[in-house]
Amino acid sequence: MIGQGRLAAWGIGLAALVALPFLYRDPYHLHILVLILIWSFAYTSWSMMGRFGLVSLGHGGFMGIGAYVTALLWNHLGWSPWIGIPISMVAAGALALIVGYPCFRFRITGHYFVLVTLALSGIVLQVITATRDYTGGSLGYTPNRASGNKLLALQFDDKTTWYLIALGVWLFGIVVWHWVDRSMARYALEAISEDEDAAAAAGVDVTAEKLKITLLSALMTALAGAIYCQYQMFITPDTVSGIAVSLQMVFAAIVGGLFVSLGPTFGAIITILLAETLRIGFGTKAVGWDNLVYGVLLVLFIIFLPKGILGSLLDRLKPQRKVPRAHEQEAVQIARPGA
Amino acid sequence: MFMQAFLDIFDIYLLEAVINGILLGGVLALLALGLNLIFGVIDVTWICYAELVMIGMYAMYFMVQYYGLSYFIAAPLTVLLVALLGAALHYLVIAPLLTAPPINQLLATGGVLFVLQSFATVAFGIDFRNLGIRLPVLAFGDMNFSYARLLSFLAALVGMVAVYLFMTRTFTGTAIRAISQDRQIMALMGVDTKRIYLITSAIGGGLAGLAACLLVLQYDVHPFVGLSFGPITFLICVLGGLGNFIGGFIAAFVFAEIISLGGLFSDLEWGYVLAFAFFIVMMFIRPAGLLARRR
Numbered sequence: 001m002i003g004q005g006r007l008a009a010w011g012i013g014l015a016a017l018v019a020l021p022f023l024y025r026d027p028y029h030l031h032i033l034v035l036i037l038i039w040s041f042a043y044t045s046w047s048m049m050g051r052f053g054l055v056s057l058g059h060g061g062f063m064g065i066g067a068y069v070t071a072l073l074w075n076h077l078g079w080s081p082w083i084g085i086p087i088s089m090v091a092a093g094a095l096a097l098i099v100g101y102p103c104f105r106f107r108i109t110g111h112y113f114v115l116v117t118l119a120l121s122g123i124v125l126q127v128i129t130a131t132r133d134y135t136g137g138s139l140g141y142t143p144n145r146a147s148g149n150k151l152l153a154l155q156f157d158d159k160t161t162w163y164l165i166a167l168g169v170w171l172f173g174i175v176v177w178h179w180v181d182r183s184m185a186r187y188a189l190e191a192i193s194e195d196e197d198a199a200a201a202a203g204v205d206v207t208a209e210k211l212k213i214t215l216l217s218a219l220m221t222a223l224a225g226a227i228y229c230q231y232q233m234f235i236t237p238d239t240v241s242g243i244a245v246s247l248q249m250v251f252a253a254i255v256g257g258l259f260v261s262l263g264p265t266f267g268a269i270i271t272i273l274l275a276e277t278l279r280i281g282f283g284t285k286a287v288g289w290d291n292l293v294y295g296v297l298l299v300l301f302i303i304f305l306p307k308g309i310l311g312s313l314l315d316r317l318k319p320q321r322k323v324p325r326a327h328e329q330e331a332v333q334i335a336r337p338g339a
Numbered sequence: 340m341f342m343q344a345f346l347d348i349f350d351i352y353l354l355e356a357v358i359n360g361i362l363l364g365g366v367l368a369l370l371a372l373g374l375n376l377i378f379g380v381i382d383v384t385w386i387c388y389a390e391l392v393m394i395g396m397y398a399m400y401f402m403v404q405y406y407g408l409s410y411f412i413a414a415p416l417t418v419l420l421v422a423l424l425g426a427a428l429h430y431l432v433i434a435p436l437l438t439a440p441p442i443n444q445l446l447a448t449g450g451v452l453f454v455l456q457s458f459a460t461v462a463f464g465i466d467f468r469n470l471g472i473r474l475p476v477l478a479f480g481d482m483n484f485s486y487a488r489l490l491s492f493l494a495a496l497v498g499m500v501a502v503y504l505f506m507t508r509t510f511t512g513t514a515i516r517a518i519s520q521d522r523q524i525m526a527l528m529g530v531d532t533k534r535i536y537l538i539t540s541a542i543g544g545g546l547a548g549l550a551a552c553l554l555v556l557q558y559d560v561h562p563f564v565g566l567s568f569g570p571i572t573f574l575i576c577v578l579g580g581l582g583n584f585i586g587g588f589i590a591a592f593v594f595a596e597i598i599s600l601g602g603l604f605s606d607l608e609w610g611y612v613l614a615f616a617f618f619i620v621m622m623f624i625r626p627a628g629l630l631a632r633r634r
Contacts, residue, residue: 053442055445055446110442111378111384111581112577114442115384115573115576115577115581116577116622118570119573119615119618122566122569122571123612123615126608126611126612127608127612129608130609130611130612238563242566243570244456244566247446247449247450247452247453250446251450254446288458288459288562289457289461290457291453291457291460292453292454292457292458292461294453294457295450295452295454295456295457296454298449298450298453299432299450299451302443302446302447303432303436303439306439306443
């Protein structure tokens with residue numbers, strides 16, 4: 001249960017976050033904050049299943065579907081994002097079930113699961129590129145500017161509105177995280193991530209539990225993609241889908257810490273600030289330097305700090321609070337086939 | 340006479356696509372072999388495998404176009420370079436993580452993917468480059484085959500046979516196969532696992548280098564070229580059963596045919612999409628791979 005003190009801390013923190021855009025209006029900094037909030041939501045969505053050892057590299061695919069389906073419905077059929085976003089989420093969810101069911105039903109775990117989902121995000125990228133007559137291919141895609149009602153089109157010009165929307169979505173992600181954290185499903189999934197056979201023997205429906213969390217995670221990721229598209233008003237296959245985006249999610253979640261609710265958010269803050277600083281530091285004189293430093297740091301993180309910054313920090317602060325569960329001693333533990 | 344009758348039965352384009360598929364399958368099988376070898380022996384998946392190939396393609400480009408080396412001198416140098424890169428990858432990234440959970444090793448190589456891609460962007464820019472070698476087109480009946488594809492196919496076969504001979508006829512090869520069967524016992528038998536891992540990584544890298552020499556004949560090189568054949572290589576390895584060399588070999592040709600035939604009716608990208616759909620269906624039928632891995 002959340003104690004009184006923590007509840008108060010959350011309340012004050014939230015009030016400060018809501019008040020921020022009214023007191024501080026620098027558009028660039030607000031833009032960075034909105035990006036951090038949207039990506040935090042995406043990373044939180046990923047770690048919903050990632051924390052239970054279901055390491056998916058297919059979330060780039062779900063995010064791409066969320067962004068592209070919403071934008072395509074708006075441009076070609078004139079359907080408002082208010083209808084388009086749920087449809088795109090359903091599409092991503094359906095894909096998650098189609099790919100997830102055989103994986104879970106036939107116990108495809110470990111390397112296999114990672115590679116299957118990796119291929120999934122690669123394929124979504126290929127489909128977007130292949131349907132270039134509709135999606136603009138690798139050149140990117142821009143939703144049409146709304147001529148009428150801005151609210152109906154979910155297009156806003158001022159950063160403050162977007163900041164508040166992103167904040168709401170991010171908060172929703174954190175609430176869902178806590179909801180899962182306190183549900184029975186969490187215990188079932190933790191049992192599964194430690195030993196699938198033992199969990200099944202104890203009466204856990206392994207396939208159903210995994211499917212549920214995968215579906216939830218995919219739906220939220222698609223929502224993140226759609227919100228990102230509506231905010232940026234420009235998407236390319238490389239920025240919202242594909243392997244690079246999937247890896248980016250995994251890394252940010254791991255850098256921040258997988259097993260604490262604010263870990264992915266922390267990861268988003270660090271990675272986005274890092275990327276922005278490097279981008280500004282190196283300027284336009286050398287494209288790619290930012291990613292180079294980024295990649296090296298990520299490798300170092302996985303080798304030396306696998307629990308993530310926030311995770312390690314919290315451990316340091318309260319060492320005797322609880323004995324870490326076996327699966328939390330590793331960045332992500334996955335059941336090995338036949339282990 | 341007989342040839343003509345034979346060609347009348349089959350649609351000429353269909354046959355051309357089938358044969359092109361076989362030729363493509365050779366290179367895919369080579370890629371899958373390298374990845375399978377690493378997985379089978381070290382139990383690690385190199386997510387950045389296709390990026391090693393990309394670096395190799397750049398090496399070929401610079402040696403041939405910039406320094407004016409002959410293709411056949413540049414090729415062995417490239418194989419050597421990527422082999423060293425593979426060994427370095429193992430030494431620097433995988434070795435410190437050998438006792439870590441497997442997913443961390445996999446993600447660390449994902450970080451290397453970022454590093455290699457952005458290194459190529461920084462060092463070589465994002466322009467598409469090619470060798471500028473135009474190999475003749477082979478006309479056979481009414482069908483046209485690119486000489487480059489034929490050459491790649493043959494070289495891939497030679498490479499695979501060489502690896503097979505190495506694995507079965509030499510002491511080191513035997514030790515590699517033994518380690519893939521039992522990791523713990525072999526160390527007790529006096530085999531230096533560290534050395535074997537390093538050699539295996541170098542061989543895996545060398546195969547990526549060979550693939551690079553062959554792919555650069557057919558495709559332009561750019562920093563993100565790895566993304567266009569990386570996913571398909573992973574699909575092939577999973578379909579064949581990770582670590583299963585023969586399964587990977589068969590799966591490579593199955594996929595190559597699907598891509599080639601799919602590309603006949605539509606764009607090449609749709610060939611990939613079809614291959615993925617086929618893959619999902621196969622997962623329902625044979626979840627452990629075409630040939631389940633021996634334990």
